[in-house]
Amino acid sequence: MNNLIEKFTDAALAQMRESHTYRTMRLIESPEAAHIILRGENGISSEQILLASNSYLDLADVPELKQAMANAVLKWGTGSGGARLTTGNKTPHVELETEIARFKGEEAAITFNTGYMANVGTISALCGKGDYIFSDELNHASIIDGIRLSRAKCFVYKHNDMADLERVILEAKADAREQAATSQGKAAAEFRGMIVTDAVFSMDGDLANLPELLKIAKAHEVLLMIDEAHATGVLGKTGRGLAEHYGCEHADVTIGTLSKAVATEGGFVAGKQKLIDFLRNKSRSFIFTTAMAPAIAAAALNNLKFIEANPERVQQLRGNVDFFCESLRREGLNVATSPSAIVPIVIGDEAKALQISATLQEHGILIPAIRYPTVAKGSARLRASLMATHTHEELERAAKEIATICKTDIS
Numbered sequence: 001m002n003n004l005i006e007k008f009t010d011a012a013l014a015q016m017r018e019s020h021t022y023r024t025m026r027l028i029e030s031p032e033a034a035h036i037i038l039r040g041e042n043g044i045s046s047e048q049i050l051l052a053s054n055s056y057l058d059l060a061d062v063p064e065l066k067q068a069m070a071n072a073v074l075k076w077g078t079g080s081g082g083a084r085l086t087t088g089n090k091t092p093h094v095e096l097e098t099e100i101a102r103f104k105g106e107e108a109a110i111t112f113n114t115g116y117m118a119n120v121g122t123i124s125a126l127c128g129k130g131d132y133i134f135s136d137e138l139n140h141a142s143i144i145d146g147i148r149l150s151r152a153k154c155f156v157y158k159h160n161d162m163a164d165l166e167r168v169i170l171e172a173k174a175d176a177r178e179q180a181a182t183s184q185g186k187a188a189a190e191f192r193g194m195i196v197t198d199a200v201f202s203m204d205g206d207l208a209n210l211p212e213l214l215k216i217a218k219a220h221e222v223l224l225m226i227d228e229a230h231a232t233g234v235l236g237k238t239g240r241g242l243a244e245h246y247g248c249e250h251a252d253v254t255i256g257t258l259s260k261a262v263a264t265e266g267g268f269v270a271g272k273q274k275l276i277d278f279l280r281n282k283s284r285s286f287i288f289t290t291a292m293a294p295a296i297a298a299a300a301l302n303n304l305k306f307i308e309a310n311p312e313r314v315q316q317l318r319g320n321v322d323f324f325c326e327s328l329r330r331e332g333l334n335v336a337t338s339p340s341a342i343v344p345i346v347i348g349d350e351a352k353a354l355q356i357s358a359t360l361q362e363h364g365i366l367i368p369a370i371r372y373p374t375v376a377k378g379s380a381r382l383r384a385s386l387m388a389t390h391t392h393e394e395l396e397r398a399a400k401e402i403a404t405i406c407k408t409d410i411s
């Protein structure tokens with residue numbers, strides 16, 4: 001037996017254990033909903049209030065939506081059997097894309113198997129060597145991976161800092177001029193740049209400043225792409241996202257996911273028909289993969305229609321976030337009212353955050369600790385996220401428990 005695997009894994013595993021960043025997975029024995037059954041490390045199962053889900057509208061376990069998905073399985077089978085460009089493209093895929101475009105108020109849309117693939121495949125298709133990307137420092141990993149894959153030059157700007165964004169755009173333009181000056185007779189390529197940002201930042205719950213971003217993108221003639229993974233179904237009166245929230249224009253490229261508030265799976269891009277035609281032909285994570293199961297596409301379509309028909313669910317979620325943040329403050333915690341469904345309670349120390357999360361779990365409240373490398377070292381946090389269906393009573397009880405445990409010196 002050789003020990004080659006150990007050569008690649010041992011040092012990293014030891015380092016992660018030492019720095020409390022080693023990850024395991026918790027086991028949940030019930031569907032995703034406001035209350036779940038969690039299998040503890042001791043093998044004992046317990047009921048928990050789930051304050052950690054991306055299923056913000058709590059649609060994963062709604063009987064009529066489950067029935068619609070079951071019907072779609074019976075009609076369309078278990079898998080798509082091919083890539084979208086070969087034999088995988090079925091009626092539900094096309095209907096879903098039409099509905100997404102309508103819901104988002106765009107000309108057209110295209111779906112991917114995950115939001116991760118939508119980001120990676122869109123950024124790397126649109127931008128390449130010689131292009132410039134301007135990326136918020138807190139952007140999601142899938143955006144960062146898409147930028148790396150594109151081989152464009154990346155300029156990271158300070159989180160939500162519009163002056164810093166303008167600074168890096170000017171720096172990139174100067175860099176492009178310098179490249180042109182040294183291109184020794186070769187025709188200088190036209191400057192092409194794209195700003196990329198999360199709409200809702202996934203670990204802080206704050207929002208990108210879309211009106212300012214639109215102004216800057218226009219002034220500097222660069223594209224604007226926003227990732228509405230945590231905004232779709234959450235922001236705006238009817239859950240249509242960041243543009244509805246601000247009452248402003250849309251970005252050039254809107255990414256979204258069907259895995260969070262929509263409670264199924266998949267990612268999408270919405271925008272001009274030309275953008276969608278381009279991605280269908282150029283995006284490798286769209287082309288070189290089997291299409292999502294048609295039943296998933298049908299389920300996403302049904303769930304999206306449900307959101308459209310029940311905007312009060314979006315407003316219920318908004319009310320819950322306001323109530324929860326206020327309850328935490330009433331209990332003495334320094335928490336601002338989140339504009340999204342994500343409420344970070346920053347603890348700082350990695351081990352302490354883990355300990356608080358474990359104690360909360362003993363009290364029937366599931367809020368995982370988020371640590372480095374997902375967030376910066378020393379900014380470990382409880383990342384609470386709310387659902388439309390949590391009751392005020394349980395949110396108040398949770399706020400009391402969280403405050404009591406946070407104030408107790410556990411370490």
Ligand SMILES: Cc1ncc(COP(=O)(O)O)c(C=O)c1O
Pocket residue numbers: 114115116117119140142198200202227229230257258259266267
């Ligand atoms: C901002 C952001 N973008 C993209 C994704 C990826 O979406 P998906 O889970 O559908 O792959 C996530 C989370 O998973 C996210 O938080």
